[in-house]
Amino acid sequence: MQSKSVDPFFRRRPSAELVAILVVCAVVIVVPVLLNNDYLLNKVARYLVLGMLAMSLSLSWGYAGILNLGQAMSFGLGSYAMAMTLKLKTVPVHTGPQGLPDFMVWNNVTQLPWFWWPFQSQAFAIVAGIAIPAAVAAALGWFMFRGRVTGVYVAIITLAAMVVLNLLIVDQQQYTGGFNGITDLAQLELFGIAFDAYGRSTYYLVAICMTAALLGAYAFTRTKAGLIIQAIRDHESRVRYFGYDVGAYQIAAFAFSAAIAGLAGMLYTIVMEFASPTFLGVQLSLSVVVWCAVGGRQSLLGALLGAILVAGVQGALSESAAFLETWTLVMGALFVLIVLFLPKGLAGLVSSLWALIQQRSFRPLRGVQGIGQTESGA
Amino acid sequence: MNPYLQLSNVTVSFNGFLALNDLSLEVCKGELRCLIGPNGAGKTTALDLICGKIKQTAGSIAFDGAVLDGLEEHRIARAGIGRKFQVPSVFRDLTVGDNLRVACAHHPGVFSNLRPGHRQADDEAVERLAELVGLTDQLKKPAAFLSHGQTQWLEIGMLVAQNAALILMDEPTAGMTAQETRKTADLFLRLKGRHTLIVVEHDMGFVKAIGDVISVMHLGRLLAEGPASAIEANPAVRKAYLGSGGITNA
Numbered sequence: 058m059q060s061k062s063v064d065p066f067f068r069r070r071p072s073a074e075l076v077a078i079l080v081v082c083a084v085v086i087v088v089p090v091l092l093n094n095d096y097l098l099n100k101v102a103r104y105l106v107l108g109m110l111a112m113s114l115s116l117s118w119g120y121a122g123i124l125n126l127g128q129a130m131s132f133g134l135g136s137y138a139m140a141m142t143l144k145l146k147t148v149p150v151h152t153g154p155q156g157l158p159d160f161m162v163w164n165n166v167t168q169l170p171w172f173w174w175p176f177q178s179q180a181f182a183i184v185a186g187i188a189i190p191a192a193v194a195a196a197l198g199w200f201m202f203r204g205r206v207t208g209v210y211v212a213i214i215t216l217a218a219m220v221v222l223n224l225l226i227v228d229q230q231q232y233t234g235g236f237n238g239i240t241d242l243a244q245l246e247l248f249g250i251a252f253d254a255y256g257r258s259t260y261y262l263v264a265i266c267m268t269a270a271l272l273g274a275y276a277f278t279r280t281k282a283g284l285i286i287q288a289i290r291d292h293e294s295r296v297r298y299f300g301y302d303v304g305a306y307q308i309a310a311f312a313f314s315a316a317i318a319g320l321a322g323m324l325y326t327i328v329m330e331f332a333s334p335t336f337l338g339v340q341l342s343l344s345v346v347v348w349c350a351v352g353g354r355q356s357l358l359g360a361l362l363g364a365i366l367v368a369g370v371q372g373a374l375s376e377s378a379a380f381l382e383t384w385t386l387v388m389g390a391l392f393v394l395i396v397l398f399l400p401k402g403l404a405g406l407v408s409s410l411w412a413l414i415q416q417r418s419f420r421p422l423r424g425v426q427g428i429g430q431t432e433s434g435a
Numbered sequence: 436m437n438p439y440l441q442l443s444n445v446t447v448s449f450n451g452f453l454a455l456n457d458l459s460l461e462v463c464k465g466e467l468r469c470l471i472g473p474n475g476a477g478k479t480t481a482l483d484l485i486c487g488k489i490k491q492t493a494g495s496i497a498f499d500g501a502v503l504d505g506l507e508e509h510r511i512a513r514a515g516i517g518r519k520f521q522v523p524s525v526f527r528d529l530t531v532g533d534n535l536r537v538a539c540a541h542h543p544g545v546f547s548n549l550r551p552g553h554r555q556a557d558d559e560a561v562e563r564l565a566e567l568v569g570l571t572d573q574l575k576k577p578a579a580f581l582s583h584g585q586t587q588w589l590e591i592g593m594l595v596a597q598n599a600a601l602i603l604m605d606e607p608t609a610g611m612t613a614q615e616t617r618k619t620a621d622l623f624l625r626l627k628g629r630h631t632l633i634v635v636e637h638d639m640g641f642v643k644a645i646g647d648v649i650s651v652m653h654l655g656r657l658l659a660e661g662p663a664s665a666i667e668a669n670p671a672v673r674k675a676y677l678g679s680g681g682i683t684n685a
Contacts, residue, residue: 281536281557282548284529288537291526298486299540299597300512309545 122290133337135322359404445494517599
């Protein structure tokens with residue numbers, strides 16, 4: 058029998074998570090004060106965007122139990138939405154007649170295709186960058202979850218859907234820029250502020266969006282719907298017998314996760330100053346899974362920090378001469394080790410240590426009995 | 436009086452094997468019906484069928500005037516049917532409190548559960564339920580930490596939380612000590628009247644303690660129905676149980 062003296066850990070855990078989130082967001086906001094280097098600031102902003110992407114996967118994989126191997130599809134859709142509207146705003150030197158993008162001119166396209174038209178409005182593009190990935194995910198989710206597709210089949214379908222879209226974009230070069238992506242973009246201007254990729258404004262835009270997305274996702278996990286999706290992850294069929302429409306909850310979580318990924322994609326275009334098919338490529342998409350696993354997929358903050366950490370190491374390794382050829386191997390080995398020894402990732406390790414400290418301080422004689430059980434129950 | 440739950444000539448065939456063979460069963464409102472029978476009689480299959488886990492090959496099921504045939508599980512649950520499984524089925528990664536919270540399914544829709552604070556709205560009910568099933572001290576623990584008996588109690592508590600009009604219990608006392616079984620019997624007697632219960636059980640002592648009418652199943656059919664004394668004296672029932680040591684040891 059466990060007495061109430063150990064309870065504070067469990068009772069405090071949600072607020073401890075919130076405090077951790079707020080601390081990280083505060084640190085992110087003060088980085089530019091300490092870092093007086095535009096190149097590094099851009100790099101940090103890039104990692105924050107990737108962190109957002111991993112956080113969005115944590116929501117669908119860690120909370121709802123939906124392993125979306127095509128998370129980068131939503132990211133790519135958001136990225137292209139932003140790139141299309143910025144491309145149409147480039148100075149006339151880079152465009153053809155009537156503001157036709159340069160790559161269309163090279164491909165003998167004479168008129169702006171119909172699906173480019175609405176992107177002349179920047180407001181439309183910003184809404185679309187979130188709404189389109191969410192709608193695509195909802196449609197895909199409708200087919201999968203109404204049909205009660207689960208587990209590895211979800212992973213295969215999401216991966217395949219992303220590959221199809223990727224091939225489509227590469228193939229339709231005259232409309233999408235093909236393999237080269239969409240380059241030579243104008244700067245985003247919002248409320249009279251220009252967002253230069255290497256300026257502070259862009260960094261703050263990323264930081265604010267990341268904070269909002271993180272808090273939004275956290276708030277979602279704290280609602281009863283957030284609890285129900287975790288119950289679905291644990292024991293899907295059991296949830297049905299309480300009267301919940303499991304498919305509807307899965308679609309909602311899947312679409313919300315895609316919306317955050319879409320927002321991250323838009324920011325990525327601003328930070329990188331281009332959109333490329335690699336943004337919805339298999340390599341990025343699988344990397345996101347690794348980041349999430351390393352950081353702890355059942356923790357939004359864990360996934361976010363995991364992405365920043367691993368993407369940072371990835372960047373350092375791929376730029377160093379010694380690991381130029383082998384860095385993917387190093388990342389693969391890291392993933393295997395984490396999955397084997399830390400099924401809940403670094404966040405799980407931190408929360409186990411936290412539990413240990415709590416138990417020590419509340420009852421000095423008690424061992425770590427509870428922690429082993431948590432791991433085996435995962 | 437019209438039966439509350441009515442199974443009319445239902446047949447369930449698993450690749451030619453008839454798990455239920457032309458079964459007809461009627462249960463009245465507020466009744467506590469015990470369902471017994473030798474292994475393989477089709478008791479669990481009957482419960483699976485009522486809650487929508489499997490679909491019948493023939494026949495029809497009506498509950499409270501509505502036909503349940505072909506409805507999805509969550510629709511059947513919303514119609515007022517709750518199910519406790521033979522292997523206790525709880526959410527092992529969630530805390531005991533959160534398990535009970537999920538079971539408080541008054542508003543099953545996605546959007547009504549997206550409002551902030553909704554999760555806390557059930558706190559009072561959760562405290563009361565935990566007290567009812569004796570898990571007050573375990574509320575913040577993951578359900579995976581519970582003993583087998585406690586897990587059974589948790590699932591029973593979740594069914595009370597769900598507040599279904601008809602509760603299907605599959606071997607609720609399996610793995611419980613004699614004392615726990617007695618407590619369970621007390622709880623069921625309290626639920627009787629407010630809820631309609633169908634209980635599949637092997638423990639005859641438990642069945643006699645709680646049940647008014649007992650239905651005996653054998654080879655997918657209804658073999659006999661009546662009060663405990665009549666069932667124990669029934670020669671056909673004795674014959675069906677022969678080889679497994681008689682009805683009291685079944």
